[in-house]
Amino acid sequence: MFAIEIIIxxxxxAVNYGATNEFRRLFxxxxxxxxxxxxxxxxxxxxxxxxxxxxxIEDAIKKTIDEAxxxxxxxxxxxxxxxxxxxxxxxxxxxxxxxxxKYTYPIPVYEKRxxxxxxxxxxxxxxxxxxxxxxxxxxxxxxxxTRTMNEREHLQEELQKMEQVKKLLISEGIIDNDSLINxxxxxx
Numbered sequence: 451m452f453a454i455e456i457i458i459x460x461x462x463x464a465v466n467y468g469a470t471n472e473f474r475r476l477f478x479x480x481x482x483x484x485x486x487x488x489x490x491x492x493x494x495x496x497x498x499x500x501x502x503x504x505x506x507i508e509d510a511i512k513k514t515i516d517e518a519x520x521x522x523x524x525x526x527x528x529x530x531x532x533x534x535x536x537x538x539x540x541x542x543x544x545x546x547x548x549x550x551x552k553y554t555y556p557i558p559v560y561e562k563r564x565x566x567x568x569x570x571x572x573x574x575x576x577x578x579x580x581x582x583x584x585x586x587x588x589x590x591x592x593x594x595x596t597r598t599m600n601e602r603e604h605l606q607e608e609l610q611k612m613e614q615v616k617k618l619l620i621s622e623g624i625i626d627n628d629s630l631i632n633x634x635x636x637x638x
Contacts, residue, residue, distance in 0.1 A: 452615075453637050454587060460627055461540060462529035463581075463634075464588040465615055473576075476591040480518035480574060486511040489593060493602070496595035502571065514593070517569040524568055525576065540584045547577070547612075559625050560616045577608050579615055582626045589615045 453466045457473050464471035470478075479485050490497050490507045497510055505513075528543050544563035560579055563586065567574030573593050578586040590608045599605035624630050 452618075454630070454634055456634060457588070458526065458529040459631075461584060462525070462586055462588070463630065465590070465611070467611075471588070472590050473588045476576070476588075477518055477522045480521075480593075481515050483511055483515070486514050493593075493595055496602075499595070502573075502595070513569065514574065517567045517572060517574055520569075521567040521572075521574055521576075525565065540586050541580075544576075544578055544580065544586055560619060562612050562616070575608075577612055579612060579619065581619070581624065581630055585627045585630070587615060587619075587630075 454463050455466050455471045456462075457464050457471070462473075464473035466472070469475075487507060490510045494507065497505060497507070525543070528538055528540055531539055544565045547562035547564050559581060563578045563580050565576040565578070566572050573595050574591070575594050576588055576591040578588050580586055590611045592605050592608050594602075594605060596602055596605070599609055618624075622629075622633055624633050
């Protein structure tokens with residue numbers, strides 16, 4: 451079982467599968483040089499593929515740490531604007547998980563979405579479920595060095611987490627921000 455926590459009320463939420471919520475856990479990991487060194491060593495062939503060029507593990511660590519800080523601040527700033535979508539809001543920042551999906555109106559509840567890190571060719575991803583206009587629940591995230599999520603086990607786990615959260619939301623009748631707030635208040 452897991453809990454859902456408020457990051458920015460009426461805008462951004464995150465799943466907590468254990469000790470900390472996914473938003474905090476991911477940005478902590480992405481700024482941890484030891485974690486990043488292990489990750490990039492494990493996925494060295496993906497990192498040094500044609501897409502990313504001949505980047506060293508040391509450069510990848512530095513790029514990730516710098517970008518993670520900027521990414522976190524950007525998402526929080528956008529979430530703070532709430533439903534006031536002047537230039538960019540969560541609704542436009544989080545893209546459909548599947549690039550071929552075209553939005554229909556109204557946009558369906560429980561749509562799976564992703565946000566890219568702000569850097570060029572960013573490999574940082576946040577994954578979320580859309581609940582309402584500009585209301586998202588972060589289910590996880592990852593460093594994506596391959597063309598599809600299905601190519602690596604750590605990204606397949608992110609797909610499973612999204613589906614697990616979607617099933618909970620459906621079973622609990624969470625269909626909008628108000629029902630999500632009610633659910634969170636009943637958790638504690």
